[in-house]
Amino acid sequence: MKSKITLKEIAQLLDRSANQLNAGSANALHSARQLALQRQQASTATWVDRHGLLHAHGTQQHRLLNWLIAVIVASLLLGNIVYLYHTSEHSHGDIDIAILTDDMPIDVYVD
Amino acid sequence: MWIKAVHSKGIVRALLSLALLTLPPLAVAIPWGDLTPQQKEILAPFSSSWDSLQDKEQREMLGIAKRYPKLSPQKQQRLHARIERWSKLTPEQRMSAREKYKAFRKVPAEKREAVKKMVREQQENQAASGVLPAP
Numbered sequence: 001m002k003s004k005i006t007l008k009e010i011a012q013l014l015d016r017s018a019n020q021l022n023a024g025s026a027n028a029l030h031s032a033r034q035l036a037l038q039r040q041q042a043s044t045a046t047w048v049d050r051h052g053l054l055h056a057h058g059t060q061q062h063r064l065l066n067w068l069i070a071v072i073v074a075s076l077l078l079g080n081i082v083y084l085y086h087t088s089e090h091s092h093g094d095i096d097i098a099i100l101t102d103d104m105p106i107d108v109y110v111d
Numbered sequence: 112m113w114i115k116a117v118h119s120k121g122i123v124r125a126l127l128s129l130a131l132l133t134l135p136p137l138a139v140a141i142p143w144g145d146l147t148p149q150q151k152e153i154l155a156p157f158s159s160s161w162d163s164l165q166d167k168e169q170r171e172m173l174g175i176a177k178r179y180p181k182l183s184p185q186k187q188q189r190l191h192a193r194i195e196r197w198s199k200l201t202p203e204q205r206m207s208a209r210e211k212y213k214a215f216r217k218v219p220a221e222k223r224e225a226v227k228k229m230v231r232e233q234q235e236n237q238a239a240s241g242v243l244p245a246p
Contacts, residue, residue, distance in 0.1 A: 025222055073127045093174030095209045100175070101186035102192045102212075109208035109215070111201060 140166045141173070146175035152178040153191075168202065 023031075099109060113191040146154070155177040157164070164172070168185075179187060197205070215223065 076127075077129060092171050092205075092209055093178065095212060096171060096197075096205075097178050097182075097190070098173055099208060099212050100190045100197060101182060103188075104227060105216075105234070106193050106196050106208065108230060109211040110204055 141163075141169055146173075146176075149180075153179050154194070160198065165202075189199040 017024075099106060130157070140162070143158060146161075150156070150173065152160070154158070154172055161169070175190070177208060179190060182190065200208070215226075
């Protein structure tokens with residue numbers, strides 16, 4: 001008697017058993033398989049949806065919104081920088097101090 | 112992809128924070144009464160015209176008052192003597208003086224010294240003839 005049975009032999013035994021199944025059992029097994037496959041597909045879709053891999057339309061909208069926000073924020077930042085640059089350029093504190101403490105009288109610059 | 116989304120959200124938040132941080136302070140006029148005694152002492156010639164100054168000019172004058180304590184005694188004395196004259200100038204005259212000062216600084220040092228020497232001689236002549244030199 002053989003002590004070990006190979007995978008091929010197991011498959012052959014299962015096929016043989018499957019062929020001996022009555023129609024009712026075969027149908028029940030087929031239905032169970034289909035149900036399991038449907039559940040697997042639904043679960044994958046939910047996971048993918050949750051992580052933003054499906055619904056390309058929604059993702060595009062999300063991207064567009066992100067870009068819009070980024071552009072607004074960047075414009076705001078740029079505006080602030082330009083304003084600060086403009087203000088510092090026209091801040092006369094240092095020049096005023098220099099004129100008021102220079103060894104030349106003010107009227108040299110005024111007249 | 113969701114990592115990307117979280118990452119981009121973080122960047123947007125960081126940019127927004129930076130934008131808010133760099134927002135320029137609101138320009139609000141400061142009444143003369145709100146100045147400290149030290150600021151009032153330095154800017155005394157502006158006491159009557161202070162409230163009619165534009166907020167930008169007020170900030171500039173406050174900048175002068177802020178820098179005053181760090182000046183040498185000689186420069187403090189000069190500033191004290193000249194600020195009254197400065198306060199009597201119109202904003203346009205002050206602007207013109209600044210422009211001329213900036214232009215004069217670009218003149219080569221030798222020429223600048225020659226002009227200074229000429230002005231000093233003029234002041235000495237005025238003093239000798241009894242005319243008070245300009246501040």
